Amino acid sequence: MNFEKPILVLSACLDLQPVRYNGQLVKDEFVLKLRDFCQVITVCPEVSIGLGVPREKIIVYVEDGIYKVSQPATGRDLTNELNDFAEKFIENLKEVDGFLLKSKSPSCGVSNTLVYKDSQGLFFHSKGKGLFAMKVLKTFPLVPVEDEGRLKNPSIKDHFLTRLFSLAHWRVFSKQVNSIKDLYEFHRRYKYLLMVHSQQMLRKMGKLLANYSKEQDLQKIVNEYGEMFKLALCKKPTVGSHINVMMHIFGHFSDFINQSEKRHFLNVLQKLREGKIPITVPREILRSWAYRFDDKYVLSQVYLNPYPQELE
Ligand code: SF4
Structure with a gap:
């Protein structure tokens, strides 16, 4: 990929x-x-x-609600x-x-930046930002x-990398959109990824594309879609929403795998729910089924390959 x-x-x-x-x-x-x-x-x-x-070290301190830096x-x-x-x-x-x-x-x-109450850094205020x-x-x-x-933290890392590579994809893709069909294709590939972040935004973005008519300025739709895309990805997915999407994808293969494989996958999802394994484990299982059954639709979904596997 x-x-x-x-x-x-x-x-x-x-x-x-x-x-x-x-x-x-x-x-x-x-x-x-x-x-x-x-x-x-x-x-x-x-x-x-x-x-x-x-x-010499510098420090952050707060004075009258304003964040300042001193040495x-x-x-x-x-x-x-x-x-x-x-x-x-x-x-x-x-x-x-x-x-x-x-x-x-x-x-x-x-x-985790130490923030002080005074410019000399004698009195601790809180942990904050630079x-x-x-x-x-x-x-x-x-x-x-x-x-x-x-x-x-694996879930913060997964969210960061997913957004980083999705935004890069959008930056390049958005300059090459020639027709609404291109946008539909992009939207189709991101369906499960958007679903895991926000079902509401997924629906809104789908509506934006469905309501497009030839009289409208395509560039305006591209810009609007791009803002919605970035906004949707801001929301950190919950474990529950990952499991929901994974069950959707699992549905593509459930008729073709045996009972032991089903049981094993559901056990893995349970471990994910309990925070015992990272998201990458069930994702890898779904990916291997997609290859095994040559499911082109699932294989095209960014959700299963949101960033280079070397970074997992
Ligand atoms: S890059 Fe940032 S954190 Fe690193 S030394 Fe410079 S100011 Fe400090």
């Missing part, structure tokens, strides 16, 4: 660049693997605003520099399918934004 290469913004320190405050390298095996499947744009907000390596050892307030850099960087990004940032960082952290990550999340609500720490 061919996948479009997503345009991924990556924290430079996750790209083995020696930009951390202490000059140490971060080696995350999964990120290094993912890099090979993406068009990577690296960024280090702290080095970009002129902080050297090594440098306690020098007493510098770096809030404006970091915010200005983030705005310019984002402005210059022409297209992007996702962000993978460094956890816990006062600039890049999407989770300043750069906050700007990214606010500007790109429909684009996946995660940090490498959160990706240790």
Whole structure:
């Protein structure tokens, strides 16, 4: 299966660049693997605003409800520099399918960044996000934004990768749509994937296509469909919705497999429900049945192959 290469913004320190405050390298095996499947744009907000390596630590603190950044050892307030850099960087990004940032960082952290009550970092306030990550999340609500720490959770990782590769597919596909038929074909291939994220959006998107008439501007429909597509994928699927969709797909094969195979599959779904195995296990079983019975419809469904299997 061919996948479009997503345009991924990556924290430079996750790209083995020696930009951390202490000059140490971060080696995350999964990120290094993912890099090979993406068009990577690296960024280090702290080095970009002129902080050297090594440098004194900076921290996030809240003052009157506003998140700020300071460097306690020098007493510098770096809030404006970091915010200005983030705005310019984002402005210059022409297209992007996702962000993978460094956890816990006062600039890049999407989770677990220590936030203080004071600019000296003496009094703990809460765990939150870095300043750069906050700007990214606010500007790109429909684009996946995660940090490498959160990706240790298999369901967050699956959701992130699914969105990343689906958005890349849409970015390339949406420029080549010549007729409503093309959109129908795209919609057909994403049926089960959309169903797992939001049945309501799946219906809405189907209606949008069904109501199209030749007098309408096709590009307008493409844009509308694209927004709905990205919005639908934002919603993290529940285990229950995965099981529901898998039972639908199972229905394609249930007349052809024996009782033991059926029992085994239902047991696997039960283990998924109990959180004992990841989604990739029953997906692999369905995939192998699709090959075995040469079910072209199921094989064409993105749900069974949402991203390169090397990343599972
Ligand atoms: S976390 Fe962000 S700001 Fe810190 S070193 Fe890495 S890329 Fe630079």
